[in-house]
Amino acid sequence: MPPVSRLSLFVRHRIVNMKQRGYKIKEIKEKLYLEDGIPTTRWAISRFLKRREQTGSSFDRPKTGRRQKLNFRHMEIIDEEMLKNDELTAHELRRILQQKADIEVSVDVVTRARRKLGWTLQGSKYCQMVREANKQPRLKFSLDCICSNESFNDVIFTDESTVKIQQHISKSWGKKGRPRKHKAVVKHPFSVSRLGQT
Numbered sequence: 001m002p003p004v005s006r007l008s009l010f011v012r013h014r015i016v017n018m019k020q021r022g023y024k025i026k027e028i029k030e031k032l033y034l035e036d037g038i039p040t041t042r043w044a045i046s047r048f049l050k051r052r053e054q055t056g057s058s059f060d061r062p063k064t065g066r067r068q069k070l071n072f073r074h075m076e077i078i079d080e081e082m083l084k085n086d087e088l089t090a091h092e093l094r095r096i097l098q099q100k101a102d103i104e105v106s107v108d109v110v111t112r113a114r115r116k117l118g119w120t121l122q123g124s125k126y127c128q129m130v131r132e133a134n135k136q137p138r139l140k141f142s143l144d145c146i147c148s149n150e151s152f153n154d155v156i157f158t159d160e161s162t163v164k165i166q167q168h169i170s171k172s173w174g175k176k177g178r179p180r181k182h183k184a185v186v187k188h189p190f191s192v193s194r195l196g197q198t
Contacts, residue, residue, distance in 0.1 A: 007048055011038055012058040015045055025049075069105050070113050077101060078110070079117050086172040090114065118175045 007015075011032065018028045025042050032038045052058055070078075074097060081088060081096055088096075090110045097103055097110070130138065144150075 007040065007044060009058065011036075011040070012048060012052075015048060016052065016058060019049060069109050070103075074101055074103060075113060075117060078113055082114065082117075082119055082173055086174060088173070114173070119173045120176055122172065122174045 014032065014036070015028055018031060023031070025045050028045055029040060029042050032040055048058075051061075055061065077097060077100055078093055081093060090107045093110045093114065094105065094107055097105065
């Protein structure tokens with residue numbers, strides 16, 4: 001049987017309906033699985049029915065604890081800003097929230113909200129920037145190599161050790177389950193290179 005999940009409102013209504021029609025807890029459990037494909041346990045059904053008898057409601061009790069500081073609109077702002085710029089820090093997001101929504105929250109609150117939205121810090125892949133004038137000639141050259149089965153066996157390749165004067169970010173924020181973004185890198189930044197033949 002698949003793992004048991006939290007009882008949805010639909011399942012709760014089904015349980016109440018079957019209980020009112022005289023079904024026993026064991027029968028309710030079996031009908032939920034056979035008719036609706038919903039796995040649960042007799043303990044979960046019994047616990048829900050006892051709680052409903054005490055409260056008179058099928059809904060969860062109001063949760064106690066830390067009050068939610070950010071509402072749906074605030075979460076939307078964070079998500080939109082991260083989509084625009086995946087290198088934003090929590091401090092920058094905090095300032096943006098203050099400007100756009102006139103709300104003052106701590107950096108920790110922003111960090112938790114961003115994590116809740118599914119944003120995680122990832123290593124960034126990079127790709128070389130290519131001038132528009134060079135794109136078509138490079139594509140043609142690559143296609144010609146494929147068509148001619150070019151093996152490059154008569155080519156001597158070289159490698160280099162380069163100290164770059166310009167800095168490129170190596171990490172950015174991305175959502176869980178999505179592929180990492182490529183970051184544009186200047187092809188010829190200010191640098192000092194040492195060339196070697198292989």
